[in-house]
Amino acid sequence: MILIVDDDAGMTETCSMLLEAHGFDVNVAVSGADALCKMNGTSHELVISDCAMPGMSGVELSERLKADPLTAQVPILLMSASRRCDIAKSASYDSFIKKPFLAENLLVEVHKLLNRASVLPNNFSKV
Secondary structure (H helix, E strand, O other): EEEEEEOHHHHHHHHHHHHHHHOOOEEEEOOOOHHHHHOOOOOOEEEEEEEEOOOOOOHHHHHHHHHHHOOOOOEEEEEOOOOOOOOOOOOOOEEEEEOOHHHHHHHHHHHHHHHHHHOOOOOOOOO
């Protein structure tokens, strides 16, 4: 299952529809705190998070997930439209994609991260 974390409902809906159309199970969180709750007790193979969110940023979320032995191995893809997203100082994420992005580019990053973790759905369709 892929967890999409973004305070923009349009973005989570777009990403969810795209990933579900390519065979992935998707869960959605509206904040970093919501994501931490959803990661607790549910197995996720990938986290896709917006970088700039109110409260807990995507960078802080990724740092907390990587610090937890139960979620440390889950790949994290950060995304942001902001040039001010301070991800360079953090080594807690596995990949980054700039918004807006092409659907194909998101799928390539998802495939790359899940392939690295050896977790792809049986019916995954490449772009």
